[in-house]
Amino acid sequence: MRVVVQEQPFDIGAETTNFAAGHKDMGAIVTFTGIVRDLPGDPLQAMEIEHYPGMTEAALTEIAQTAIDRWKLGDALVIHRYGRLVPGEMIMMVATASKHRKNAFEAAEYLMDYLKSRAPFWKREITDAGESWVASKAEDEDALTRW
Amino acid sequence: MDVLYFAWVRERIGIPREQVETSAATVADLVAELRLREERYELAFSDLTALRVAVDQKLTDFDAPLDGVREIAFFPPMTGG
Numbered sequence: 584m585r586v587v588v589q590e591q592p593f594d595i596g597a598e599t600t601n602f603a604a605g606h607k608d609m610g611a612i613v614t615f616t617g618i619v620r621d622l623p624g625d626p627l628q629a630m631e632i633e634h635y636p637g638m639t640e641a642a643l644t645e646i647a648q649t650a651i652d653r654w655k656l657g658d659a660l661v662i663h664r665y666g667r668l669v670p671g672e673m674i675m676m677v678a679t680a681s682k683h684r685k686n687a688f689e690a691a692e693y694l695m696d697y698l699k700s701r702a703p704f705w706k707r708e709i710t711d712a713g714e715s716w717v718a719s720k721a722e723d724e725d726a727l728t729r730w
Numbered sequence: 731m732d733v734l735y736f737a738w739v740r741e742r743i744g745i746p747r748e749q750v751e752t753s754a755a756t757v758a759d760l761v762a763e764l765r766l767r768e769e770r771y772e773l774a775f776s777d778l779t780a781l782r783v784a785v786d787q788k789l790t791d792f793d794a795p796l797d798g799v800r801e802i803a804f805f806p807p808m809t810g811g
Contacts, residue, residue, distance in 0.1 A: 617811055633737055635803060638787035663810065675811060695811055701789065703803075704810035705737035716738050719807035 584651060584659050586643040588634065590666040595676055602660050602678045609657040611684040613691045615677050621670040625710045632665040632674070635703035639663070646697040654690035656681050661694065663704065696726045731796070733760075735774070736805035739781065742774040757783050757802065758792040774804075782807055 585602075587593070595616055603612050619630050647659045660678040668674060677694045681687040698704075706717040734747045754760035761778065764771045775781070778792060784803045785794050796802070 635734070635736060635784070635787070635805070638784055638803070641787055642789075699811040700808050702810040703736070703784070703805065703808050705806065706809045707737075716806065717809045719809050724807075 584644070584647050585661075586640055586647060587660075587662040588636075588639050588643070589662070589664060592664070592673065593662050593676065595673060598660065598662065598676065599678060602658065602680065606657050606680050609680040609682060611681050611687040613679050613684070613687040615691050615695055617674040617676070619668045619670050619672050619674055622708070622710060625712050627670050627708055627710055629709045630668050630670075630674075631707040631709065632668065633705045633707070634663075634665045638703050642702045643698070646694060646701060649697075650679065650690040650693050653693070654679070654681060654686040656686065656690055659690070659694070661698070663698070663702070665704065693730055696723075696730065699723045700727065731799055732801045733764075734801065734803040736803065738806055739774050739804050743770050752796070754796055756792070756796060757785065757790070757794050760796060760802065761792065780806060 599614055621627050643661050643663065647661050650656060651659050657680040663675040677691055679687045679690040681690065700719060700723045708715055708717055731750060732747055733750045735743050740746050752760055752763060754763055761775050765775050782805055783790060783792060785799050786801055
């Protein structure tokens with residue numbers, strides 16, 4: 584398992600290639616990438632992501648370990664950025680490796696659901712109209728109940 | 731203990747962290763003490779349903795005990811991913 588919290592961009596191709604290497608007994612690799620999305624009607628200049636150094640790494644490691652144990656993954660990767668990002672930039676990625684695709688897909692969804700509301704990151708949107716903290720969504724909290 | 735604030739909690743209180751001497755038994759007791767300090771604390775802690783708390787970097791709730799705790803953090807619901 585690898586958990587990375589970094590300010591600089593990551594190379595999704597290189598990360599995926601590295602992750603897939605050396606997993607001869609794993610028939611499925613699933614990756615998900617989150618991108619900073621522009622806002623309709625109120626163009627986004629930037630998104631600033633704040634986090635809680637120390638707790639962030641611990642929380643991501645715990646979430647990834649739970650996914651590995653539950654879906655019997657061969658490996659898991661979580662990369663999450665912080666700092667100032669502009670629309671189109673990659674914020675984060677997860678990758679899961681398992682024998683068959685069902686577990687790899689489910690585990691990736693689980694990782695995403697928990698990253699949304701159990702990893703200490705806070706997003707702030709900067710637009711022409713001003714700046715505001717992104718509010719958490721009830722549906723993100725509800726998403727955890729299915730696990 | 732060290733008390734940390736993140737996102738709009740940090741902005742309302744005006745500092746990212748501070749050292750607090752307290753004999754509060756629980757997180758809720760500490761919050762009650764902080765609220766009495768100044769209006770900026772009262773503003774930040776006025777609605778506890780809008781806040782989350784971590785004790786020694788583990789997510790917990792407001793009735794968690796503070797005995798032996800080194801670090802406590804207050805923040806809004808998380809928006810990762």
